[in-house]
Amino acid sequence: xxxxxxxxxxIPDGYGPFRLLxxxxxxxxxxxxxKLREDTGPHRxxxxxxxxxxxxxxxxxxxxxxxxxxxVTCSTQPILFFNAMRITRHxxxxxxxxxxxxxxxxxxxALAVCLDRSNISLPSPFSDCWVSDLIxxxxxxxxxxxxxxxxxxxxxxxxxxxxRVELSTRVVQPxxxxxxxxx
Numbered sequence: 001x002x003x004x005x006x007x008x009x010x011i012p013d014g015y016g017p018f019r020l021l022x023x024x025x026x027x028x029x030x031x032x033x034x035k036l037r038e039d040t041g042p043h044r045x046x047x048x049x050x051x052x053x054x055x056x057x058x059x060x061x062x063x064x065x066x067x068x069x070x071x072v073t074c075s076t077q078p079i080l081f082f083n084a085m086r087i088t089r090h091x092x093x094x095x096x097x098x099x100x101x102x103x104x105x106x107x108x109x110a111l112a113v114c115l116d117r118s119n120i121s122l123p124s125p126f127s128d129c130w131v132s133d134l135i136x137x138x139x140x141x142x143x144x145x146x147x148x149x150x151x152x153x154x155x156x157x158x159x160x161x162x163x164r165v166e167l168s169t170r171v172v173q174p175x176x177x178x179x180x181x182x183x
Contacts, residue, residue: 008054009055010049010056011033014035015035015045016033017031018032018044020032021071021080022073023073023079023106025076025077026107027052028048028049028050028078029049030047030080031048031049032070032071033046033047043065043067045059045062046059046068059080059111060102060104060111065086066084066085067096068084069085072134072144073137078106078107079103081134082101082102082134083101084100085098086098097130098117101116101134101144101146114167115170117129120172121172122150123173125152128151129172131146132147132149132160133147134146135162138164142167143164144167145164145175146165147162150174159177159178160178160181162174162178
């Protein structure tokens with residue numbers, strides 16, 4: 001097989017592979033790409049192509065400081081979900097602020113905000129949240145599984161949880177409290 005340049009595949013300069021997924025209903029290959037240079041921040045992008053197509057195309061048109069990451073898809077529906085983080089640089093450290101969870105219809109190419117701070121319903125006594133990672137999607141339950149940071153008052157502080165969010169109600173249901181931010 002001949003060597004293929006990233007550009008020939010529709011992959012932008014400075015990006016490389018991070019994760020590969022497949023959506024059977026639309027026969028779509030989904031590539032989560034990451035920036036190769038660490039000095040520009042940990043940005044990621046989502047690209048798709050039909051199974052037999054030669055080139056990938058970007059999902060949406062994200063602003064330069066928006067990282068599109070943690071993509072999950074469904075085995076029976078033409079949809080994918082991803083987490084969006086706004087990346088900022090403070091001296092030599094990059095920080096990500098949660099923006100939203102987006103859905104993308106692989107048949108119509110419609111991009112929509114699925115979850116954000118204005119529409120998510122938090123358990124008491126929490127008043128703020130951020131999604132740190134998408135784990136999966138349950139088609140039978142129409143729910144996303146994710147890790148989430150929850151902030152309450154000073155006494156409650158910040159807690160991290162593996163959680164379920166039913167997409168019709170957007171209610172966060174903690175499944176297991178995590179002792180560290182990711183485990």
